[in-house]
Amino acid sequence: MTQFSRSAAQYPLLWIQTTSFSRKSSTLDGFYSHTLLHTAVFPQNPEMGYLSKASKILRQSNYLSLSRNFNFNPITGRITNERFSMTRAVLCSHSRQNSTAREKNSIDLSEYPPELVRNFSIIAHVDHGKSTLADRLLELTGTIKKGHGQPQYLDKLQVERERGITVKAQTATMFYKHSVNGDDNSDGKESPNFLLNLIDTPGHVDFTYEVSRSLAACQGVLLVVDAAQGVQAQTVANFYLAFESNLTIVPVINKIDQPTADPDRVKAQLKSMFDLDPSDALLTSAKTGEGLEQILPAVIERIPAPPGRSDSPLRMLLLDSYYDEYRGVICHVAVVDGVLRKGDKISAAATGQSYEALDIGIMHPELTPTGILLTGQVGYVVSGMRSTKEARVGDTIYHTRNAVEPLPGFKPAKHMVFSGLYPADGSDFEALNHAIERLTCNDASVSITKETSTALGLGFRCGFLGLLHMDVFHQRLEQEYGAHVISTVPTVPYIFEFSDGSKLEVQNPATLPSNPKQRVTACWEPTVIATIIIPSEYVGPVITLVSERRGHQLEYSFIDSQRIFMKYRLPLREIVVDFYNELKSITSGYASFDYEDSDYQQADLVKLDILLNGQPVDAMATIVHNTKAYRVGRELAEKLKNVIDRQMFEISIQAAIGSKIIARETISAMRKNVLAKCYGGDVTRKRKLLEKQKEGKKRMKRVGSVDIPQEAFHQLLKVS
């Protein structure tokens, strides 16, 4: 077991860095098209003392192990938060209201030394009000005009708006005048103008990597909790992400306007679960505006400024990149130490390539040249890179003449869910290829390799971070690129060991031999540690569900008198298909759920083949637990029987493990399909009829001579 135990240090989900979900090129919503997520991991200087209050006082909690990077001390210990300015809407704030002259002039970044910069993020369980709160803060600072623009201002993607979720973390820079310690009048000066970078983060478990990246760019977070719902699974997960990053945590209890709001109960939960001081909690309603005025002062006063050395050689962290049709690759960078000027010769540590900083500036929100980026600031660099592949997120960029010790970079994404993506119409491969290329150009969180299926033709094996991620990817392919795809049943990366000592990582069940020459000596499957929070009345059905999914209980406790907190180890495979929906349905939607990667465990796994007329359909092969193979085999065969049409010959549908048939269905041959009369006037009509029939066939996928409707593949996704 230990052999494959995937320590967090090996596969740290948290530090997966990606440029995922950046948007399409600037055509669609040009205004925000360049606003990608900027996040970085910076070396921590322990002496700097930026440990948050929360982290200092937090007891060794039972839940600590929930943190996705609990074992990740080598990195965590070095994390700190340098200075960023993730500028998006710099002009929009006071500046726009007060000074049009200023808009004409280029922005003078030297007005914002690190002491006047704050980088913070909002983290919360889904629907607790992150996006709405972000809207309010943008309005409050005049960054956007009240009532202008759509609500959930930072959720730009169509998927985000449709599903009410945040997928892509977004950043906005605000200006805010504030007098610290009430000393603005002491020397007769005005209150200083602060540059605040706000990062809205996704709430869903699949997008934790986005959250993590957001957090790495911050020194503090607003931990938003719904005053009625209280702490939920992602509240817990997100809290620990922030905590492990040593960020200052500002608790915000939102939606206090709701009749069922119970802020005191939530305060008690925050205290008992996270040891957060009840008196630190800000009470707000993003709907009515109540309490919002406390937020930014708290951000400025409680969250530390980004650290960094102006006099050290230049070190920049490459945060993100995207391809612009007109300007080439645009890199988003955070200046950790030193200063970058336009025209500087720079090099990338990972690739060793050198470039010239042709244009630099900030996201304003559009790219706004400033000619300079100072320590702690965040901006963009155009350097003539030809492909985003040259821009490795997490890479260190330095002055060519002055080599430096590279910053610890992001680790590559760990893909936990794989599925094949094929063009629904075989001839559209090029179109799909193009769409995927375009979409992944700015979304490195999806891994793509070409693969071929006898049933589906040329396609792609795609690795995703989770199910929603996969779903969202499909949706974006269809909505933004008009691609029509067939997806194979999602699978997880298994490891098979054979008697000759060889090992095989299986990302596509079809690649596992059905009758291997070498005996399989061990199979390993990835597991997750799942956090489930539910009202106590649902405990029974939830425990039943989780046991059906081969879950193993690790923890069971009360959050308060009505709410149960449970921790389970579950095979990842078991939650990949339909687990969350099932959980929601048996708890009337009250369950909250989150998970983190855990170790591989040994399991009794078998490959289940589906054969049509004796011929295996590679795209339908699955790997299942032995105890479930018979049920799954029967279900698959039945489903297929219902969706495959009768053909000119009998079709046998078999589910098999190796050479053993475990389920069988038969579709009898079509008996008759003939147009019995054909007189002269009928020729055209009859031909049209047959052409229609032909079109139907053309849309089908074929194995041997069996035509399989696309619907069959969609149906298979529904068998758990």
Place this chain on the structure above:
Amino acid sequence: MVKSTLTPMFWALTPKPKSPKQPSPAFANSTPLVRHKASVNPTTPPPPPPSSAYIHLPFCRKRCHYCDFPILALGSASTPDDPRLSNYVHHLCREITATKPHAHTPLQTVYFGGGTPSLVPPTLVSSVLETLRAKFGIREDAEISMEMDPGTFDAEKMREMVVLGLNRVSLGVQAFQEELLRACGRAHGVKEVLEAIRVVKSCGVRNWSIDLIASLPHQSSDMWEESLRLTVDSQPTHVSVYDLQIEQGTKFGRLYSPGEFPLPSETQSAEFYKMASRILGDANYNHYEISSYCKSGYECKHNFTYWKNKPFYGFGLGSTSFVGGLRFSRPRKVNDYFNFVQNLENGLVNSSGDGQIHGKDTAMDVVMLSLRTSQGLDLKCFQESFGSPIVLSLLEVYKPYVESGLVVCLDEHRKSIRVDDLNNTERKVVYMRLSDPEGFLLSNELIALAFGVIDSWNDCPSYQEAEATLKQEFIC
């Protein structure tokens, strides 16, 4: 006789520029009217004129419950001097006369279809024939057919028709069971059927057909067998067996759905088809087309015009013509049709349609129509017109079905070739046909497969090369 009608099948096709056999000087100068290289240029060569004419006589006593043809229900009170009859025939003759003179040859077949043409008085039929004769000429040995329904003619009328030149009768019996005839809304009973058979035979019509419908609602296997036996006993030279097709907008379409009671199931219906094939085959009828059987030499020549994709005139309400490579359908409503005739006379419309002929469409028509016949598809001709890659692809998709017996490959002597021998260059596949009855029964599926091949034909990038390399060794 079948063979003789074969050659003109692909008249509409421009010889390919690469074809060494038929260099076409016209091709080099003409701008292609259609996109695909395999498409047909309608300007060359001049197509042969039709030698067949379909005449639509739309009158019926009442509409049968399954019928969606353009007909005119006269009602049971109508008499032979009903002005609607003469008025229509008048327009029909005007249409014939006004038709653009193509380089014409005398007609070899004339077919009166309907409707119920036998409702039309012989004098009116005579005027139609006279008009045709004046316009195109009618050959001495022409096949002149008429669809006739029991109960609409007596011996005298029959004799008058024979005098006019009618020499083939297609008798719309449909069933030999009173209850089935009633359920279909037929205007006659079994008594009229038997009388009609007697009259046809007594009047010396040697070439006649009994038309039957299979898979009627409530039709049992016994009933179907009885109909077939009584048909055989009547000794017609030809039998047509049509499967009931449930059409939208008909009474049956409202009442029934295919495969569901009281209609026979798909399996039962297939059994009916096979039973017909067996009983008629045992009685020495050749199953020469999906729904047609005949004694040797009694194929319906007119219908073969359709199945060989040869041109034909169409006159009358809702009829379709296929002239100059173009199919054209006349209006299906009487007033529209009358206006059309008027406009035709005034030169405001023409009756040959317009548009372009596409190679693919022609190929599909040829495949669809010829696979309906026991003769099958003549691959040699097909390849000459459309190239060998497409023929190879056809053989490829049909291979599994050659193996399962639905498709039969034949050599030049019409001897069948086993699937293992398909790649044997010694025995070239010259014809491809559907087996009887299994292949015929699944003809839609099989033809749709061929359509798929034809459809992807232009997508094949190596078309030219494939053609160059394969031409010598394959078939021709």
